[in-house]
Amino acid sequence: MEAIFAVWQRDIIKFFRDRARLFGSFAMPLMFLLIFGVGMNGALSSMFSTSGMDQFTGFNYVSFIFPGIIAMTVFSTSIFSALSVVTDREEGYMKEILVSPVSRTYVAIGKIFGSATVAVIQGLLMLAFVPLIGVEVELMNIIKLIPAMLLVAFTLSSIGLLVASTLKTATGFQAVIQVLIFPMLFLSGAFFPLNGMPGWMNALVKVNPMTYAVDMFKHIMLDVGSMNEVLKQAMGLNLKLLGHSVSTLEEITFIACIGALFVMLATVFFNRSG
């Protein structure tokens, strides 16, 4: 059991030692916040004000996108962390682990824990943007956010490990993850409200686990209760599956089930790849 901790600890030490990665992790979210947040905010509010729809006065694109940015960070960090499994294999360290008596299942679990922890830390670091972009986040919501991030991170870390266990090279891994991650991000409601989409795209959105993660994050971070129906609709806070409004509890259950499935699959495949 201590081995799980050892594998986890190694990832954490290396995360904090790698300053470039730490600072680099702010680059993408910052870019999205600046380009989408500032750019779209202006465009959207001018659109709404000229059309004279006063129900939209509460609409703030930056606060709409911010939970999505956090989700994106947790999401991509956890899935990309599995890259370390591939580089460990390439650089030889994986041999040191695999020739030891540590069970491969423990190694896999340690890796998933490690990636998930790093992803949650990265997600929390994104809160550093809060004072800069003028959104309000209550402490209570941050506390609620942590388990939610952990849940999402676990699921995505195992998807990452699954991919890493089946691919031999770092470049191959990166290519596959990239192809996986971008549609999942853009069809999740993180960047634009998922309204009025064609049926096929709507179907993709609904099978995308990221959709439920983003929705969960939004419900935690935004004051949904005080919004009027039109505003909720505009911000895409009315996720429906087959005509039924999805509750946060259902989202949690859904993500947890997917997570459990992928933890199992990743462990099995990691075991085999050794």
Next chain:
Amino acid sequence: MTENVIEVDGLRKSFGDFEAVKGVEFTIQKGEIFGFLGPNGAGKTTTINMLCTMMKPTAGTGRICCHDIQSEKSTVRECIGIIFQENTLDEKLTAEENLMLHCKFYRVPKSERNGRIEEVLRMVDLYEKRKDVVERYSGGMKRRLEIARGLLHYPKVLFLDEPTVGLDPQTRTHIWDYILELKNREGITIFLTTHYMDEAEYSDRIAIMDHGKIIALDTPDNLKKMIGGDVIEVITEDNGKAIEEISQRYGNDVKAKGDSLAFSVKNGSEFLTGFVKQMIVPIKNISVHRPTLNDVFLNLTGREIRDEITNGTKKPKFGHRRF
């Protein structure tokens, strides 16, 4: 009573159509140092990989400490330590962190960890550098750390795949002193591959492998006796002609050894006087010596033990530098 620590029978490994290990068998006793010699690509590392459960054999069986290498992988892993031919350190971590992780993987008792880490670090002279990230170590320092790590959990069987490549002679002696001490103190059995002759001499028995097969297995002394008599080494004006002349006149099997020729005769010094007179091809240099493991190796494989090392040093010597 002797106790077999390693038992190997009919072990084979194929990579696609290519058979790298073609059915080897041997047994190694407790406390023995077993030398595994062979030219590059002979199949030494492949054999080790199968024994230490990192590679599935195509056929055959192996047992380590009475545990099957295929059906009892985790028990086997608990018994063994291995220093791989290539680097397997985490270069982003410090020496100390690397060693501590190893202790955790091998369940070294908590109370012993710090003591053992200090002990092995002092052995390889890296104690002062224990807080440095491995990335900043020189190649030799990395190798030393790797060796230190392999010894950390006092394995029953230690696999050393060319452990001291790239180390200076002083460090090599130092490390061997420690390995031998540990062997005596803890009764470790050692499976060693090396391209250094002096290192091979530490072996109690030596197996020589070529093209995936073991072509000789005996004590170093018996292997040397196989040569019969003494070894003559000669450098001539024209080695090609000299080979012809020697094999025609004396019927000897002459092997090229770097710039010189080597062959064995019953009584070296007696042979020498007549030989020098009779040779038509002018002789530049001649010597006679008792057979060494290198001669045995050359005789059996047609190559020198130190093949890759002499090749390695040749390059800068004869290579033209471009500016």
